Amino acid sequence: QVEIERKDIPYDAKELFEFKFTNATGETITITNVQTSCGCTTAEKPENPIKKKKSGTISVSYDTKRVGEFVKSITVTSDKAPPVVLTIRGNVLPQKQ
Numbered sequence: 001q002v003e004i005e006r007k008d009i010p011y012d013a014k015e016l017f018e019f020k021f022t023n024a025t026g027e028t029i030t031i032t033n034v035q036t037s038c039g040c041t042t043a044e045k046p047e048n049p050i051k052k053k054k055s056g057t058i059s060v061s062y063d064t065k066r067v068g069e070f071v072k073s074i075t076v077t078s079d080k081a082p083p084v085v086l087t088i089r090g091n092v093l094p095q096k097q
Helices: none
Strands: 003-009 016-022 031-036 041-044 055-062 068-078 084-092
Touching: 003 016, 031 041, 031 055, 041 068, 055 068, 055 084
Parallel strands: 003 084
Antiparallel strands: 016 055, 031 068, 041 055, 068 084
């Protein structure tokens, strides 16, 4: 799954977009970098190498004080595979009065 969409995210919610993946390369890989498309998005990569056939998670958070629709990309690079682009999209609701 390279895209996660969430409609109607509450204002200032602390929800994470979690991309779970399995290493299918046949050898241990290290996620070397996760690069977000803007400062309103942050991503955390697994700190330890992922052994073959094992799973990992990349957690992405978005600044949900920015009201309205958004589409953001996260480029994941590793030492054994071509870069992968993840996408988050959604809509942040206005702050309740």
